Amino acid sequence: MNMLSYKASSDSHGQESSYFLGWQEYEKNPYHQLQNPNGIVQMGLAENQLSFDLLESWLENNPDSVGFKRNGESVFRELALFQDYHGLPAFKNALVEFMAEIRRNKVKLDPNKLVLTAGSTSANETLMFCLAERGDAFLLPTPYYPGFDRDLKWRTEVEIVPIHCSSSNGFRITMPALEKAHQRALKLDLKVKGILITNPSNPLGISMTRNELNLLISFAMAKHIHIVSDEIFSGTVFDCPNYISIAEVLMDRQLANSEISRCIHIVYSLSKDLGLSGFRVGMIYSNNETVVSAATKMSSFGLVSSQTQYLLSNMLSDKKFTGKYLKENQKRLKKRKQMLVSGLQNAGIRCLKSNAGLFCWVDMRHLLSTQTFEAEKELWKKILGEVGLNISPGSSCHCSEPGWFRMCFANMSEETLTVAMERIKDFAQSVTSTRNRKITMYHQMICDQRSLINKWVSKLSSHDRESDR
Amino acid sequence: MRLLSRKATCNAHGQDSSYFLGWQEYEKNPYHEIKNPTGIIQMGLAENQLSFDLLESWLANNPDAAGFKKDGESIFRELALFQDYHGLPDFKKALVDFMAEIRENRVTFDQNKIVLTAGATSANETLMFCLAESGEAFLLPTPYYPGFDRDLKWRTGVEIVPIQCTSSNDFQITAPALEEAYLEAQKRNLRVKGVLVTNPSNPLGTTMSRSELNLLVNFITAKGIHLISDEIYSGTVFSSPGFVSIMEVLKVRKCENTEVWKRVHIVYSLSKDLGLPGFRVGAIYSNDELVASAATKMSSFGLVSSQTQYLLSALLSDSKFTKNYISENQRRLKQRQKLLVKGLKKAGIICLKSNAGLFCWVNMKHLLGSNTFEAEMELWKKIVYDVKLNISPGSSCHCTEPGWFRVCFANMSEETLNLAMARLKSFVDSMTMTSSHQMLKNSRKRSLTKWVFRLSFHDREPEER
Numbered sequence: 001m002n003m004l005s006y007k008a009s010s011d012s013h014g015q016e017s018s019y020f021l022g023w024q025e026y027e028k029n030p031y032h033q034l035q036n037p038n039g040i041v042q043m044g045l046a047e048n049q050l051s052f053d054l055l056e057s058w059l060e061n062n063p064d065s066v067g068f069k070r071n072g073e074s075v076f077r078e079l080a081l082f083q084d085y086h087g088l089p090a091f092k093n094a095l096v097e098f099m100a101e102i103r104r105n106k107v108k109l110d111p112n113k114l115v116l117t118a119g120s121t122s123a124n125e126t127l128m129f130c131l132a133e134r135g136d137a138f139l140l141p142t143p144y145y146p147g148f149d150r151d152l153k154w155r156t157e158v159e160i161v162p163i164h165c166s167s168s169n170g171f172r173i174t175m176p177a178l179e180k181a182h183q184r185a186l187k188l189d190l191k192v193k194g195i196l197i198t199n200p201s202n203p204l205g206i207s208m209t210r211n212e213l214n215l216l217i218s219f220a221m222a223k224h225i226h227i228v229s230d231e232i233f234s235g236t237v238f239d240c241p242n243y244i245s246i247a248e249v250l251m252d253r254q255l256a257n258s259e260i261s262r263c264i265h266i267v268y269s270l271s272k273d274l275g276l277s278g279f280r281v282g283m284i285y286s287n288n289e290t291v292v293s294a295a296t297k298m299s300s301f302g303l304v305s306s307q308t309q310y311l312l313s314n315m316l317s318d319k320k321f322t323g324k325y326l327k328e329n330q331k332r333l334k335k336r337k338q339m340l341v342s343g344l345q346n347a348g349i350r351c352l353k354s355n356a357g358l359f360c361w362v363d364m365r366h367l368l369s370t371q372t373f374e375a376e377k378e379l380w381k382k383i384l385g386e387v388g389l390n391i392s393p394g395s396s397c398h399c400s401e402p403g404w405f406r407m408c409f410a411n412m413s414e415e416t417l418t419v420a421m422e423r424i425k426d427f428a429q430s431v432t433s434t435r436n437r438k439i440t441m442y443h444q445m446i447c448d449q450r451s452l453i454n455k456w457v458s459k460l461s462s463h464d465r466e467s468d469r
Numbered sequence: 470m471r472l473l474s475r476k477a478t479c480n481a482h483g484q485d486s487s488y489f490l491g492w493q494e495y496e497k498n499p500y501h502e503i504k505n506p507t508g509i510i511q512m513g514l515a516e517n518q519l520s521f522d523l524l525e526s527w528l529a530n531n532p533d534a535a536g537f538k539k540d541g542e543s544i545f546r547e548l549a550l551f552q553d554y555h556g557l558p559d560f561k562k563a564l565v566d567f568m569a570e571i572r573e574n575r576v577t578f579d580q581n582k583i584v585l586t587a588g589a590t591s592a593n594e595t596l597m598f599c600l601a602e603s604g605e606a607f608l609l610p611t612p613y614y615p616g617f618d619r620d621l622k623w624r625t626g627v628e629i630v631p632i633q634c635t636s637s638n639d640f641q642i643t644a645p646a647l648e649e650a651y652l653e654a655q656k657r658n659l660r661v662k663g664v665l666v667t668n669p670s671n672p673l674g675t676t677m678s679r680s681e682l683n684l685l686v687n688f689i690t691a692k693g694i695h696l697i698s699d700e701i702y703s704g705t706v707f708s709s710p711g712f713v714s715i716m717e718v719l720k721v722r723k724c725e726n727t728e729v730w731k732r733v734h735i736v737y738s739l740s741k742d743l744g745l746p747g748f749r750v751g752a753i754y755s756n757d758e759l760v761a762s763a764a765t766k767m768s769s770f771g772l773v774s775s776q777t778q779y780l781l782s783a784l785l786s787d788s789k790f791t792k793n794y795i796s797e798n799q800r801r802l803k804q805r806q807k808l809l810v811k812g813l814k815k816a817g818i819i820c821l822k823s824n825a826g827l828f829c830w831v832n833m834k835h836l837l838g839s840n841t842f843e844a845e846m847e848l849w850k851k852i853v854y855d856v857k858l859n860i861s862p863g864s865s866c867h868c869t870e871p872g873w874f875r876v877c878f879a880n881m882s883e884e885t886l887n888l889a890m891a892r893l894k895s896f897v898d899s900m901t902m903t904s905s906h907q908m909l910k911n912s913r914k915r916s917l918t919k920w921v922f923r924l925s926f927h928d929r930e931p932e933e934r
Contacts, residue, residue, distance in 0.1 A: 003695075003732070008599040008763035052546050059537070059545065066535045068528070076528065077521050082747040083588075083740075118587050118749075118771045119552075125770055129624055130477040134603075155598050155624075155767070224472075263472070271552075278551040278775030280587075294477035298624070301594050302587045302771035306747030307535075307780065 194226030235273030343421030365403030663695030704742030812890025834872030
């Protein structure tokens with residue numbers, strides 16, 4: 001008899017993908033400015049390390065929040081015992097206001113519709129358990145975050161059917177692409193329960209247009225399906241156009257209390273905007289009472305530590321701080337992104353024009369030996385092994401076109417980014433010059449052959465006798 | 470087309486049971502010494518509130534641990550970014566050492582075999598996902614923690630088949646009971662993947678005997694199945710016999726590195742011993758690399774906050790503190806349990822002799838109107854609504870015999886416990902008076918009949934009492 005479950009003994013967790021393998025290589029030989037200057041620079045981790053000083057200074061000025069104190073009185077016991085899956089009320093209040101602030105207060109959110117979970121990893125899986133049966137499917141636009149293959153499918157046994165997007169229109173979602181994906185699912189005999197989008201997109205780094213969002217809502221209404229909008233990067237929008245959440249579009253279309261509004265669910269987390277991935281703070285926001293109720297009970301399997309809820313409820317209730325933080329954080333992200341973009345430009349490499357996220361979507365098609373995924377893998381291995389940069393190949397994000405890579409910029413110092421840019425420049429130049437050399441050599445070879453033939457022909461015709469070479 | 474999943478819309482989360490309903494009644498009318506002295510006293514929550522002062526004093530003397538500092542230097546960044554599902558190494562080391570200390574170092578644990586999860590709730594569900602397919606079954610001795618109906622079954626699709634235990638032998642597990650449960654599962658066409666026990670037991674408050682543990686090892690060896698030992702209450706053992714972990718039994722039987730050794734998994738948590746349920750710290754310990762590996766990846770869905778891992782790694786690494794805490798906490802639990810047992814005795818109520826846990830398993834069979842679960846529910850409602858004590862009825866724990874209740878003692882002050890006991894005594898006294906009043910009424914009826922009869926026969930006899 002099988003001792004372990006299929007889930008435990010198979011590869012269905014999806015962690016054999018290159019996304020995770022590059023990570024492992026990095027772990028073996030990590031770059032360090034002094035201790036290991038020839039090591040691999042980690043550019044595959046979408047972390048936000050740019051604004052910790054702001055958080056640290058807030059902590060210094062507010063020691064009670066870590067000291068389990070409120071107005072000088074100890075609240076340790078209350079927190080130690082607090083395991084109510086409805087979450088700390090003060091924290092949920094602060095969160096919905098923070099989320100509204102990120103959306104420029106174009107929406108007003110209700111804390112009773114918010115469910116706290118241990119990270120958005122937990123939130124996304126929980127939504128799958130609530131919205132779909134084993135064997136049902138969700139449609140996801142490609143390219144998408146590799147972690148979804150594990151988070152949405154592994155234990156839930158839900159399927160993902162891709163909505164293929166292409167560079168021809170900047171990877172935007174189109175109605176034909178939606179219809180095609182839906183058809184594909186039907187052909188595979190899969191019942192489609194919804195669409196899951198990441199907005200702003202990972203790995204593209206762009207926020208969705210109003211047009212795309214309207215398209216999605218119309219499509220969902222027509223097919224009677226859900227939309228899960230993972231807005232984990234919403235606070236990282238650093239450039240125009242301004243961020244538009246699906247919640248805003250619903251309001252603008254006067255659909256706030258309609259059937260469809262009960263089919264749209266937002267996922268959020270503090271891992272990217274605040275850079276606090278270790279604290280495991282995620283959430284589901286839904287207008288659907290049944291979903292909120294079921295998800296709340298399911299959150300028992302991944303509650304947020306009350307110690308952490310308390311700290312962050314204080315931090316996010318400090319409106320002076322949050323306003324300042326959001327603005328400054330976005331300013332720094334913009335600057336750092338620009339550094340990456342110009343560094344790549346120097347290397348003759350372009351990327352998708354982006355306004356959000358902690359990464360750029362980089363076009364290295366011209367560096368491929370052939371326009372194939374095998375060539376993309378080759379290139380990725382070279383960049384990892386020879387150039388010493390861990391970047392994420394588009395294939396790991398299910399991109400339909402080879403040659404695209406995601407490169408992170410917010411998880412390292414400026415100096416390290418500079419080193420990375422120099423390395424990639426050298427590499428790109430060497431590829432180009434090797435190619436040029438090859439071309440030159442090839443031409444030279446052809447010229448040599450031609451002149452040899454000419455010589456030989458002319459000799460034959462002049463009846464000379466010379467020894468053959 | 471159905472809009473939501475069956476999981477979201479059915480009652481399989483098990484939260485309509487009386488266990489949770491009593492909780493809700495309490496929430497509506499909670500006792501407070503000053504603000505609401507006639508409110509419901511919560512005796513249905515297995516929390517440990519007896520030793521917070523020890524924790525608070527440690528925190529006061531070690532501000533760095535909560536302040537994200539190590540040796541005066543800030544490590545906030547490292548912690549903020551730390552989301553490695555392998556867990557903070559220092560914390561895992563401190564945790565396995567703490568677990569060994571609780572077992573008086575008769576067993577030791579390897580930090581590489583421990584997986585951190587957001588509470589034991591998450592650990593138990595994760596083990597189900599790792600060890601069983603949907604539709605397969607685990608055997609659980611009754612009575613058991615009501616939460617298991619949700620934790621083990623809801624999202625996993627795994628079934629629970631009860632191993633019926635009875636008061637005839639103090640609810641201990643027997644070989645016949647195990648076999649019967651296994652057969653029952655087969656009858657229901659369910660493939661049994663393992664047995665899950667809670668040791669010390671919730672709700673019994675007793676530690677498993679060596680012979681029970683040996684029985685289990687024999688059983689799982691014979692059937693080739695898993696054993697999960699939820700040892701969440703291991704640190705609450707306050708009197709003899711001491712705690713014997715399943716790992717110790719395996720060691721004594723020289724089972725290390727055998728087949729069966731790899732099929733035994735322990736679940737632990739800091740929610741009961743340290744009284745920190747809010748911090749969501751649980752763990753799975755397994756000798757099977759594949760289980761540990763799969764569970765580690767699954768822990769992504771419920772990692773422990775790095776802020777909390779760091780604080781507790783500092784706390785548990787302080788061996789002076791842990792030694793003192795373990796013994797003092799057990800002393801206080803013992804004293805408080807005695808108070809409850811005495812109070813119950815005064816009310817003419819006995820309970821199962823216990824040596825662990827945060828509750829007693831109380832025998833109220835003699836207070837039932839009839840020996841049925843309906844009568845148990847009647848009694849429970851009276852106790853919740855009239856006596857204003859929220860206690861847990863045995864039926865919610867799947868007990869096979871009506872009349873047993875779980876009564877918690879470690880989640881309130883001594884004064885509140887005394888008040889609860891006083892209320893219970895009044896209730897029992899009034900019930901006894903009522904029944905003797907009833908008996909008196911019945912005997913009066915009988916003598917009236919006799920008198921009428923005698924009148925009709927012209928006899929004169931003194932009236933009966």
